[in-house]
Every structure is written in C-alpha cells, then in structure tokens.
Amino acid sequence: MRNLLSILTAKTLIHAIKLTKTGSGTNLPGKIALKISPHLLSYLVKQNKKEIITITGTNGKTTTAGIIASILRQDNRKVVHNQRGANMLTGITTAVAESSSITGKMDSDNCVFEIDEAFLQRAVDEFNPDIIAVTNLFRDQLDRYGELNTTAKKIETGIEKTLAKKPLKLILNADDPIVSRIMENSAIEKVFFGFEELTLLNQDEKIKAPQESVNCSCGETFNYSKIFYGHLGYFHCTCGVKRPQPHVRAKATVDVNSSTLYINDEFEVKVNLPGLYNCYNALCAITIALSAGIPINTIKKGFENYSTIFGRAESLELNGKKVLIQLIKNPIGATEVLRTIKNDENGKLFILINDNYADGRDVSWLWDANFELLSNYSKTAIISGVRATDMAVRLKYAGINPTNIIVEENIQKAFLHALDNVQEHEKLYVLPTYTALLELNKIITNPSKNFIR
Ligand SMILES: [Zn+2]
Structure with missing residues (x-):
C-alpha cells in the first residue's frame, strides 16, 4: 500500500513539474516517494527481467549510459534509465517510479543506472547490479570526494556488498591505473576495455590534456609508454604493476566532431560525438553491450540512434x-x-x-x-x-x-x-x-x- 501511494505521489509530482517547467525536478519526486516508502526502489527494480547495469566513474557516465540504453532498445528491450543524469538514489527512484505503472508494475528488460561514484555503496542496498562498469577516475570536486584511491575503495565496497548476495560482472577501463586495479585480488569476472592506437585528424597531436600524476600502491609514480589523455594510457611501475591486456581493444580515428572505432580488428563503429573522451565512453558502452550478448549489428544501430542528453x-x-x-x-x-x-x-x-x-x-x-x-x-x-x-x-x-x-x-x-x-x-x-x-x-x-x- 505504501508503495502504491508513493508511486502515485512521485508520478503526480513528475507530472506537475513537467507542467510548470520548474527546473529539471529529477530528484524531488524520488525524494518524497522514498520518504513514504523507503524501499520503493528495491520493490520496483526486483521486477526487472534481464541485466541491471550500473555505470559509475568521474567522467562520461551520462554519455555511456545513454549509448548503452540506445543499444539495448535497438535489441527490442524495454529499458528503464535515469537519463537526466540525476545519479543519486532520489534521481534513480524518480526514473523508476516514472516508468512503472500506477499499480506498481515495472515492465522492463534492463535497468541502466548511472550512479555517482560516492553513492554506489549505498545504492546496492536497494538493488543488485549484474554489471558494474567504471569509466575512469579523475580528480573531480576534490572538496567533496577526496583522493582517487578513496573513491576507488568506495566503489569496491559497493561491489563487495553486491558479491555477498550474488555474482556480477565488472567492466573496467584498462588504460586507467586506478580503475583497472579495482578488485585486483578478487576472482570476480572482469572485462577490460582499452585503446591500442589513436589517430587524431585535423588536430594538433602534440596537445595533451595535463597529465595528472598518479601513484602506484607501492608509492612510486607510474611510467607511461603511451599516454592517451590525463592519466589514461599504457602505464607500468617498477614493482611490476602494469596495464592489463584488454578483452575489448580498439583503434580509433578521432576527428573534430566524430570518430571511428575499430574493435578487436573485427568490426567498425562510427561515433557521432566530438573528442577523444567520447571514444572512451563509446568503447565502454560497446564492452557492456558485448558482455550482455548484444549482436554487433545491433550495437552499430544503437550508435546511429543515439542522441545526446541535455548539456x-x-x-x-x-x-x-x-x-x-x-x-x-x-x-x-x-x-x-x-x-x-x-x-x-x-x-x-x-x-x-x-x-x-x-x-x-x-x-x-x-x-x-x-x-x-x-x-x-x-x-x-x-x-x-x-x-x-x-x-x-x-x-x-x-x-x-x-x-x-x-x-x-x-x-x-x-x-x-x-x-x-x-x-x-x-x-x-x-x-x-x-x-x-x-x-x-x-x-x-x-x-x-x-x-x-
Ligand atoms: Zn608499483
């Protein structure tokens, strides 16, 4: 009963916010719904039929989640997705309440949730992801999140809490020295993605984003034989730690407004988004799709139909x-x-x-x-x-x-x-x-x- 009342309240609020166009209003309905029924999210997400996919990391969550949702829809799946980028529990609850019926039925094949990296550990109390993808970890809003290793630990806590309940698959960026070492000593299934070669067209190749120095757990600073951007690249440390061999590897030709990715020397994907950072988002989404058993042609169609989200x-x-x-x-x-x-x-x-x-x-x-x-x-x-x-x-x-x-x-x-x-x-x-x-x-x-x- 509480669940029904809270869905009704959330839906009414979502509707009211749409009518009055007051702000983006993606958190408020969920916030009030959770006050009425604290486990509404858990109740609804339990009805999802196939994979629950969560995407976390500093940059690229929204784009990666948007692409994977588009690909899954091309596979004729019903997808619930917090597409407006409200990535804490309240925003996810809003998205889920919006797509469920007034009687509390959620008819979805897949859930695609982008989740704030500091909140994953809290989110997994409400639902059990089948796939967790980590895009990258950069220093972002230092005053809120502290150091990269601390953020990585928080993500690990979320993964461990889920593992205590059921198995899951991890999708990790091989080129990121912090992300690629998440759950390093665990037998959990990991799928790594990474770039082999990047060709920049119509751009000054010498320009790189400032490199952040990142330290290995032994205390040494990583050395690089290739840097793609930031601290992403072919890293290695004197203690023997190095970039893992990716399962999904890509070569990319990056132009100003679009790129072409060549995946595992097998197939080609055209990405109509600007910049190298979006190549990483595309590769992460492709890796998730392959892990969820989506055929290559459907992946390509998903990219053709992807339109970006506001902002x-x-x-x-x-x-x-x-x-x-x-x-x-x-x-x-x-x-x-x-x-x-x-x-x-x-x-x-x-x-x-x-x-x-x-x-x-x-x-x-x-x-x-x-x-x-x-x-x-x-x-x-x-x-x-x-x-x-x-x-x-x-x-x-x-x-x-x-x-x-x-x-x-x-x-x-x-x-x-x-x-x-x-x-x-x-x-x-x-x-x-x-x-x-x-x-x-x-x-x-x-x-x-x-x-x-
Ligand atoms: Zn080391």
Whole structure:
C-alpha cells in the first residue's frame, strides 16, 4: 500500500513539474516517494527481467549510459534509465517510479543506472547490479570526494556488498591505473576495455590534456609508454604493476566532431560525438553491450540512434543559431572540450562558472585546465556565472586579449548577448558548470523566452 501511494505521489509530482517547467525536478519526486516508502526502489527494480547495469566513474557516465540504453532498445528491450543524469538514489527512484505503472508494475528488460561514484555503496542496498562498469577516475570536486584511491575503495565496497548476495560482472577501463586495479585480488569476472592506437585528424597531436600524476600502491609514480589523455594510457611501475591486456581493444580515428572505432580488428563503429573522451565512453558502452550478448549489428544501430542528453555535448539550434553545450567540471574533461573548440575557426565562446555545492566549491581546477589552447582565439568571449571574474582572469593568463573578454554575471543576460553575437556561419560553444547548466536549461525551456528551436 505504501508503495502504491508513493508511486502515485512521485508520478503526480513528475507530472506537475513537467507542467510548470520548474527546473529539471529529477530528484524531488524520488525524494518524497522514498520518504513514504523507503524501499520503493528495491520493490520496483526486483521486477526487472534481464541485466541491471550500473555505470559509475568521474567522467562520461551520462554519455555511456545513454549509448548503452540506445543499444539495448535497438535489441527490442524495454529499458528503464535515469537519463537526466540525476545519479543519486532520489534521481534513480524518480526514473523508476516514472516508468512503472500506477499499480506498481515495472515492465522492463534492463535497468541502466548511472550512479555517482560516492553513492554506489549505498545504492546496492536497494538493488543488485549484474554489471558494474567504471569509466575512469579523475580528480573531480576534490572538496567533496577526496583522493582517487578513496573513491576507488568506495566503489569496491559497493561491489563487495553486491558479491555477498550474488555474482556480477565488472567492466573496467584498462588504460586507467586506478580503475583497472579495482578488485585486483578478487576472482570476480572482469572485462577490460582499452585503446591500442589513436589517430587524431585535423588536430594538433602534440596537445595533451595535463597529465595528472598518479601513484602506484607501492608509492612510486607510474611510467607511461603511451599516454592517451590525463592519466589514461599504457602505464607500468617498477614493482611490476602494469596495464592489463584488454578483452575489448580498439583503434580509433578521432576527428573534430566524430570518430571511428575499430574493435578487436573485427568490426567498425562510427561515433557521432566530438573528442577523444567520447571514444572512451563509446568503447565502454560497446564492452557492456558485448558482455550482455548484444549482436554487433545491433550495437552499430544503437550508435546511429543515439542522441545526446541535455548539456552533455548537446547540439541545438536556437533562433537559427548553432549552439553546442558541453558541461565542464574538471580539468581533464574541460581540456578535451577546449581542444575541440581550438580546431573550429568559426567557434565562439560562452563560459559559465558557478561554485555551488553541486559544482564543487573550489574553482582552482580552472587553472589546471589547458585554456592556453585558446591563446590564438581572437573573437569575443562572454563569461558568466558566480565566478565569472575568476574565469576572466584565467583567460587573460591563457593569453586571450582582455579587450575580447566580456564579463556579465547574470546568466540570462549573458546568454542572450552571446546568442546575438553569433553569426550564421558561426557556432556558439557553451561551457557551463553543473548548476550553471541547470540555470541555462531553465532559460532555454522557458516558453516566455520564445526561443525558436
Ligand atoms: Zn608499483
């Protein structure tokens, strides 16, 4: 009875939020539903028929989860997916309540949940994943999560709790020295994915995202024979620890707006997403799909039908102007986006930096992102958000002419100005932090603003 009441409440709230378009509202219905019936999530997810797939890690969760959901749907499976990126328990509960019937029936073949890396250990109290994929671990929002090894330990706790109940499969990034060593001494089934070779087209090959130094558990710093980006690559340590041999290995040709992946020298997948970071997301999704027994042709179709989720590299047209929105939240991810912008001579910049809790309070990471890539940028750059001034200073130090930098703290004013400032042949690159993205979303979807899409 409690379950039914809480589903009804959640559904009513989801509906009300949609009608009033107040914010993204992905957490509130779940939060209230869990208050009424604390184990609603567990009750509903138990009805799922095939694999429960969870994706965790610092970068790429939303994209990876979106791709795998698209692939599974191509296999005619019914998928429940927390697609709006609300990746704590409340957001997942909202997604599950939304897709269940009013009588508490959830008719799904697969659940695809992206889960915040610090919350996996709590989430597995409510459901038992069959597959856990870890994309990568980068330093992100240090004030919230602490060191990488601590985050890896939290993920291990979640895996161990699940293993105590049932077996599961781990999908791990072989190129990430922290991720590839998760559950190192356990007999749990692991499937590694990694790149063998990357060819960058139309890009300056010498540019790499800043490398973060990562230490081996013996205390030494890892050495690399190849670095792909950040600390991802062919790592090895004097103590004998090295990159594991991946089961799903890829060569990739990476162009500015798309890439081609060659998997295990067997088949080719076209990825219509910008940047090397999305090649990793694609490879992770392919590995999950192969592990769930999806045929190769279905995987390819899943990529053809994948459309990105708001804010995670979303291309749209507003009032006839081309706009690309890409969330930035840490130096590695931001640098990869900057590299894409550097190669587009018709690109214009709009950066929004907030420092609310969900953004991470410390904005010093802006100094670790390689804004120097934009040193030849000679158009107007509009900067907004609570920390707009810090961002402007960062751009000046990166070599951008101060007379080209316009600071407007009010996000709405800044956005309208930025949009006006874009010519027909140009593209506006919008780089917001998380809460700035939510504000921007409200502005774009507000009917009274009359944006033509
Ligand atoms: Zn070592």
